[in-house]
Amino acid sequence: MGELKGACIFGQSGGPTSVINASATGVFTQALKEENITAVYGAAHGIKGVLEEMLYDMSKEDAKELELLKTTPSSALGSVRYKLADAADDDTDYKRMLEVFKKHDVRYFFYNGGNDSMDTCNKISKFMAKSGYEMRVMGVPKTIDNDLWATDHCPGFASAAKYIATTTMEVYQDARVYDTGTITIIEIMGRNAGWLTAAAALASTKGAGPDLIYLPERDFDMDDFLGKVQKIYDATGKVIVAVSEGIQDKDGKYISSYGSDMTSNTDSFGHVQLGGLAYTLSGFVKEKTGAKIRAIEFSLMQRCAAHVASNTDIDESFLSGQTAVKEAVGGKSDYMVGFKCDRTNGYKCEVALIPLDDVANKEKTIPDEWITADGVGVTQDFIDYALPLIQGETPLPKEDGLPRFAKLKKVLVSK
Numbered sequence: 001m002g003e004l005k006g007a008c009i010f011g012q013s014g015g016p017t018s019v020i021n022a023s024a025t026g027v028f029t030q031a032l033k034e035e036n037i038t039a040v041y042g043a044a045h046g047i048k049g050v051l052e053e054m055l056y057d058m059s060k061e062d063a064k065e066l067e068l069l070k071t072t073p074s075s076a077l078g079s080v081r082y083k084l085a086d087a088a089d090d091d092t093d094y095k096r097m098l099e100v101f102k103k104h105d106v107r108y109f110f111y112n113g114g115n116d117s118m119d120t121c122n123k124i125s126k127f128m129a130k131s132g133y134e135m136r137v138m139g140v141p142k143t144i145d146n147d148l149w150a151t152d153h154c155p156g157f158a159s160a161a162k163y164i165a166t167t168t169m170e171v172y173q174d175a176r177v178y179d180t181g182t183i184t185i186i187e188i189m190g191r192n193a194g195w196l197t198a199a200a201a202l203a204s205t206k207g208a209g210p211d212l213i214y215l216p217e218r219d220f221d222m223d224d225f226l227g228k229v230q231k232i233y234d235a236t237g238k239v240i241v242a243v244s245e246g247i248q249d250k251d252g253k254y255i256s257s258y259g260s261d262m263t264s265n266t267d268s269f270g271h272v273q274l275g276g277l278a279y280t281l282s283g284f285v286k287e288k289t290g291a292k293i294r295a296i297e298f299s300l301m302q303r304c305a306a307h308v309a310s311n312t313d314i315d316e317s318f319l320s321g322q323t324a325v326k327e328a329v330g331g332k333s334d335y336m337v338g339f340k341c342d343r344t345n346g347y348k349c350e351v352a353l354i355p356l357d358d359v360a361n362k363e364k365t366i367p368d369e370w371i372t373a374d375g376v377g378v379t380q381d382f383i384d385y386a387l388p389l390i391q392g393e394t395p396l397p398k399e400d401g402l403p404r405f406a407k408l409k410k411v412l413v414s415k
Contacts, residue, residue, distance in 0.1 A: 006108065013046040020317070028042070037325075039059070041056060041104070056413070097127075104413070109125075139335065140337060144160035144302060158316075162309070162310045171240070172240060193365045202383065213377050311394055314392075323351045335355060339352060370385075
């Protein structure tokens with residue numbers, strides 16, 4: 001592909017992370033330098049901002065605030081969960097996007113998100129190509145779930161993993177204060193992939209981790225679970241369990257729905273709205289053991305804890321956004337920026353372009369051989385994989401002892 005001049009749009013989609021804005025900083029700062037990018041726009045609430053023509057002129061932002069985005073959690077432009085229909089079934093949204101792209105001479109589109117967002121990228125790219133409208137589309141990865149296909153890891157995962165490991169260690173200290181017995185159940189995000197819950201095992205490398213770890217990659221058996229908890233409790237009087245919100249029994253029923261029918265609530269992509277698992281399990285454990293139970297749901301803190309973000313994650317997130325722009329201007333399209341890493345002699349990570357066709361709607365789960373034979377822990381292979389990713393402290397600017405997050409003007413482009 002040759003030289004292509006025009007404006008660019010960047011949007012954020014899906015669940016936020018503590019470093020998603022570092023990717024935005026990478027996109028914006030690089031795009032503002034490129035001669036072939038004539039204007040840099042941010043879409044309000046992802047793809048909906050394109051459809052509704054709610055675009056921010058990022059050239060109007062102060063350079064200092066754009067730099068502060070690197071350590072500002074959540075999606076600064078606003079996020080969305082919006083599923084595009086297949087163009088063959090309904091091309092209404094695609095025609096509207098083409099109209100907006102033509103009106104603002106948009107030739108570059110960067111979308112920051114997970115599995116569903118990469119699917120959105122793929123669909124948009126194919127429709128524009130079929131329509132004969134020349135543009136370049138690049139996916140910028142983001143998901144704390146770490147379940148994107150064909151990349152070593154995803155921006156956002158490492159910081160969430162660091163929060164989970166750190167907080168598990170802190171809970172461990174608190175759970176041993178009294179001379180009475182206590183069972184603590186920690187619920188961690190993860191629908192079909194257990195990467196985040198497995199991160200609790202990093203706390204075990206410092207002697208302050210969970211006794212049992214339950215991942216969605218394995219069927220959950222309530223009787224076996226209660227038996228294991230009882231055995232540990234009888235022996236030590238203290239039990240900590242880390243459990244993925246998405247665990248299911250052998251029949252595919254979410255354990256969180258044992259107490260109530262949570263599975264009737266779904267988002268626009270058809271994903272079941274999970275939560276409340278720790279409290280559901282605590283009821284069963286209380287009945288079985290009679291012990292004092294603490295149910296803890298890490299919830300949103302896993303994805304917005306900028307105060308304990310991994311600096312490695314920040315740097316790599318920035319790099320993924322920056323690379324997307326450089327490669328698109330250089331002629332690449334229909335790729336997601338991924339990572340190829342080597343841990344044999346220290347940690348080395350390089351960017352790798354992955355075709356959108358290869359990554360859209362595919363999930364990467366924890367390798368079976370990384371789960372212990374008894375199914376309630378992870379092996380050293382996982383530790384060796386995850387530990388390098390959480391290195392480095394966040395250079396979080398402070399004012400009066402509190403974080404100084406970015407404050408964007410969000411100047412709307414006239415419709």
